[in-house]
Amino acid sequence: MIADYFEFLKKIADKDISVKKIRFIREFIGVEGGFIRFVIELRDGSELHAFEYINSDLHKIDYSYHWQDKEKRLITRWDNAPHHSEIETFPHHVHEGEDIKQSEEPTFVEILKKIGER
Numbered sequence: 661m662i663a664d665y666f667e668f669l670k671k672i673a674d675k676d677i678s679v680k681k682i683r684f685i686r687e688f689i690g691v692e693g694g695f696i697r698f699v700i701e702l703r704d705g706s707e708l709h710a711f712e713y714i715n716s717d718l719h720k721i722d723y724s725y726h727w728q729d730k731e732k733r734l735i736t737r738w739d740n741a742p743h744h745s746e747i748e749t750f751p752h753h754v755h756e757g758e759d760i761k762q763s764e765e766p767t768f769v770e771i772l773k774k775i776g777e778r
Contacts, residue, residue: 662694705730
């Protein structure tokens with residue numbers, strides 16, 4: 661089940677027209693969960709650094725989607741690191757430059773769509 665989900669993520673990234681290259685950093689699948697980390701180089705030179713840690717029910721425990729420009733400056737990062745308890749959607753939030761805003765838990769498909777719209 662976890663392996664199928666990770667394959668789904670890979671196929672979605674591979675089919676996206678804005679994706680130039682995908683580099684898989686690490687993948688682990690265990691009995692109780694798994695994680696995947698990869699970097700997507702986009703055609704405009706920006707990069708999406710993606711990480712998901714999921715349990716055996718495919719529920720995301722931790723995630724981070726860090727999008728940066730070709731000079732390695734943050735464009736947007738969606739994550740659920742528990743360090744912004746003042747945000748209404750805690751622990752889910754988004755960093756847009758220096759601003760931190762509320763955000764629902766995004767899917768990988770939604771992230772690629774948002775990047776493609778910019």
